[in-house]
Amino acid sequence: MEEITVVGSINVDIVAFSDHYPNRGETIFGRKMAVLSGGKGANQAITSARLGKKVRMIGSVGCDLYGDTVLDAMTKNGVNTSYVKRVKETSTGCAIITVDATAENTMLVVKGANDNLTAEDIQKAFSEINGSKVLLVQMEIPEEAVIEAMIQARNKRMFVILDPAPADGITGRALQYADLIVPNKQETKQLTGIEVTDRDSAHQAAEYFDQIGIKNSIIKMGEKGSLVYENGKTEYIEGIRVKAIDTVGAGDTFAGALGSALASGANLVDSVKFANVVSAIKVTKQGAQAGVPTLEEVRDFCEERGISHYLSKTIKA
Template identity: 65%
Template sequence: MADVTVVGSINMDIVALTNHYPQHGETIFGERMELLAGGKGANQATACARLGKSVYMVGSIGQDSHGDILYDSFQTNGVNTAFVKRVKDYSTGCAIITIDPTAENTMLVLRGANDALTKEDIRHAFSQISDSKVLLVQMEIPEEAVIEAMIEAKKKGMYVILDPAPAEGVTERALGYADLIVPNRQETKQLTGIDVVSVDDAFKAAKYFELIGVKNSIIKMAEKGSLVYQEGKIEFIEPITVKALDTVGAGDSYAGALACAIADGENLVSAARFASIVGALKVTRLGAQAGLPTIEEVDKFCEEWDVIYYQIGERKSSHA
């Protein structure tokens, strides 16, 4: 049994910290290198597990050392790996990431075994999944697998969340199956042509998504907060300002937290507030997965920062 099903990418992240990025043809010395578990799908599944939810991961890794590490990471974090496929003809997906002192990053992704996930794999998994309330998908695996997962989830009455990253992989067909889309500023601009620098811009983007069939959206504006749009109604979510160390995986922690709250019946506004808190805590720590907080750490963070906290399954506030 699982509250949430995540269908998506599984990667090994090779993370280099540097004082500045090299120019074309330039060689520089970095500060240090980390080998960390990653991939948008894997990050989101791990986020759900750390927040106390049961979660299925549906994805593909190679039969190599990186695949072994990632499989063990799932086991350690309590992610159900019954539908993680291992393939001989592909190496495990890999992301080469550089992070500068501002916590901004560049990323080169080699999809590898992620491309081996097929419609047949999805059908096999969903033939045995009957209890999940939420499906969470992204676009780092073949589109046909994403679409098939959304179709199968709809048949089972699951709530479908689409994290439209990378945006170039998103099609109108994929958007048509989504109950909720959660783009960041860059993804919103690529999908709508609107550069979201204000709440008014976010509202216009949400209306655009509604016109093409997505009734619910959360437009993320990073340090400027986010806008929840739900069938014509809007709510602005104030940002939580922290000193960022590593923004890699911030969106994934947000999406995972959102899925957890929705699985427990929270409305989109309370779910988005909870996701904002989890995302803020994540960026203060290194590693797309290593930096993901547990529900106990979220509790402590809220007490220290004196912020309103919508705990999964029950609402409460910390000193508010």
């Protein structure tokens, strides 16, 4: 079984569903709310685990009820949480999320215990980790922890995938250690200054990344699909049309599925096609983690849509 290591955030998500977002100073009534396990790192870890991979999670949570909840969610999904530390001085990270009638979301993240993850924690964990093929990392934890994880992973010849999210947490230093970056439109603009509206502008952004030393990138354009840029060659992958209910965690699901396919030996283009399928299924369900499909559900979806070729023999548990 291929192994994946995830270094990143672990949060509890407080999600409110409403017909529209309130204006500043306005009070509106929502339709319902839910308290769910989340965090970009935990979401990616659970995605990879549900797709049949052996997954280790490195992160930090508080010694509180929410910490118990998020750890339990990962354990139940088969994620190894022995490298998740617990801290008494602050609470578990929290994301306050509003989802509107179009399934789009806004998010306010309080990082909490995620900010307690240190470079020393990363070094200790990686001193005991062997066999992982892929590292998944994001930007909701301290920069020093992100960079140390990428350095340690490279030393162990792991393929490093950086999801440079959220846009507010992006720094240029981390980019140089990534083998592949997977920004969405907002993150691409933050990093390049280029407004991604179509294939041409996505290609311009990918070339910009190439010029600063990032040879592999996937520019995600939501329902418009993705542009794959690999060592100077590009390929456009169309999006998959579904009726979206909840887009929270869609990017994390994409990253987790991408890492799973690459760990299985699939090439980058096939891996993106696979990730598109998995994230398309996720947005039809509520919850950043609860909506993540299993490999069996992915197979059923592909057969129903007549796209079974997306599941090559290299994309398997």
